[in-house]
Amino acid sequence: MGQLAIIFARVLQAIPTLIGIIIVTFLLTRALPGDPAAYFAGAAATPESIAEIRANLGLDQPLPVQFLKYVQDLGTGNLGQSVSTGQPVATELLRRLPASLELTLTALLLSVAVAIPLGVLAAVRQDTWIDQLCRFVVTAGVSLPTFFTGLLLVYVFYFLLGVAPAPLGRLDLMHVTPPQITGFLVFDSLIAREWGTAWSAAKQLLLPSITLALFTLAPIARMTRASMLQALSSEYLRTARAAGLSRGRVLMVYAFRNALLPVVTTLGMVFSFTLGANVLVEKVFAWPGIGSFAIEALVVSDYAAVQGFVLSMAVLFVVLNLFIDTLYTLIDPRVQVDG
Amino acid sequence: MNDAVMTSPIAAAAPRTSAWSRGFAHFRYVMTSNPVTFLAFVMLAAMIAVAVFGPSLVPHDPLATAADKALKPPTWQHWFGTDQLGRDVFSRVVVATRLDLLISVSAVALSFVCGALMGACAGYWGGWFDKLSGRMLDTIMAFPLFVLAMGIVAAAGNTIQNIVIATAIINLPFYARVARAEVSIRRNAGYVQAARLSGNSELRILIAKILPNTLPPMMVQLSLNMGWAILNAAGLSFIGLGVRPPTAEWGIMVAEGANYIVSGEWWLALFPGAALMLAVFTFNLLGDGLRDLVDPQRRT
DSSP, X not given: OOHHHHHHHXXXXXXXXXXXXXXXXXXXXXXXXXXXXXXXXXXXXXXXHHHHHHHHHTTTSXXXXXXXXXXXXXXXXXXXXXXXXXXXHHHHXXXXXXXXXXXXXXXXXXXXXXXXXXXXXXXXXXXXXXXXXXXXXXXXXHHSOHHHHHHHHIIIIIIISXXXXXXXXXXXXXXXXXXOSSSXXXXXXXXXXXXXXXXXXXXXXXXXXXXXXXXHHHHHHHHHHHHHHHHHTSHHHHXXXXXXXXXXXXXXXXXXXXXXXXXXXXXXXXHHHHHHHHHHHHHHTTOOSHHHHHHHHHHTTOHHHHHHHHHHHHHHHHHHHHXXXXXXXXXXXXXXXXX | OTTSOOSOHHHXXXXXXXXXXXXXXXXXXXXXXXXXXXXXXXXXXXXXXXXXXXXXXXXXXXXXXXXXXXXXXXXXXXTTOBOTTSOBHHHHHHHHHHHHHHHHHHHHHXXXXXXXXXXXXXXXXXXXXXXXXXXXXXXXXXXXHHHHHHHHXXXXXSSHHHHHHHHHHHHHHHHHHHHHHHHHTTTTOHHHHHHHHTTOOHHHIIIIIIHHHHHHHHHHHXXXXXXXXXXXXXXXXXXXXXSOTTSOOHHHHXXXXXXXXXXXXXXXXXXXXXXXXXXXXXXXXXXXXXXXXXXXXXXX
């Protein structure tokens, strides 16, 4: 089977997962405490107006019919109306998505750039100080609550040292937001040749992404070390050494490339953690992404917004996993589709 | 285990009388083989002691406000300082231990029991139940787990009970998968066939013969999971779910202290955050130590 066919089969495999996600989010929207119609009608509602809203929302229909309606709405991109802002939920989420993506992707890049070399070094120099350092970072990384690390960083770098900007969003008030092209502020201001704005945006981005990166560092470093150790003790590596290949070639080409595969698979789990931790980091740094939107919605019981957020995060997660799987197919020629 | 000596009744009786001391010897072996595990165990014991006796020992009432003593840094009288309402942070951190442990222990216990039963049935009988439960777990895992917990709490109502249930649901797949794997590799083991031949019912075989043998890996999973459960529960209360403000709880205390950290009042958030970190750290160390004992090959 060609690689394209394999990738296509993977995409097909994601469909049952998507159906499961849609069923769960549907059940969550219908499990609201009390009567949603009475809730949407507000405090000064008469029985007639509640009945009218119930009919409007389709709540007087049997559950399967409601489900079909829900799926239809999703098909047209309708996630309902946000009570707190009065805008469609989909619009609100789309508007804030770039901020969250900018933060998450920067953090992931940062943590991969640190974790993989750290894991490789720890495996190559097993039981030396660098291995101990790796072990310490890994244990501390999984024990630190993200929101707590974020606050510590703010205290040290903003309050004590004064090198970081105040944790108040994506851009200092002194700068004007550049025209939106990519949605990533740093790139947008570079494109608009606003060097000062780009620098300010990058400074705002630094602390939150370090916070998030510290959290995701641990699983990646741990997995890199473990799979690198496994590769180092393998027979093909002994053969490569015996054949007299240079140390660098043995390590980088033979060991590292094989060790990378399990690391790529753990990235899926790491994404799950990151998307969750993202919410907490956004709250700490007042980052105007979809996470803080969801928290605001939670506080005022804006259910449609929360469920829209849960659904879009789940879909994002599925897409990311699909991307990982595709990547895996491309770098590992042995992959075959099972079942 | 008990197949050691079965030759004469006298010989069989001898180890039975010393079962306690044998258990103690094994415990001592576990603790001395790795000092870190021992340290983690001591920390766990201390934490449980604080959770049980703390509320009756604290120097100040954790809810008593005093406007004249608001936002004071740590002193001899208030070891961890006072918060924005003049409440003693030390007393609040100590008192919160019970609630935090209670939330995470009950959440993990709930998902341990449900996950073990679900996974055991799926692994032992297979068939439609295996397929259905597998599909269900896959659906749970398809969500970013913390986000799913947020959604569940938002839908089911903002109470501590729902925090426990949401945390239990997002932990369920881990236990169910371990239980399923461990049961399915044992369902045709020699001792299981022997039990079947001697006329035990299937249910009895599963509960009395197979499940006890799957406990060690399950316990390791439990200990590794516990820290994560605490983090999740604290994260939920940090964003304002579950525990209501005057109650002392680590997550919400960090959230309240977060507003003061930019103006330099670090003690409000630092101490509850450090307590949280210490608790998670303890369970992670304990889990790592236990895993090394049960399964030395997976040491990383």
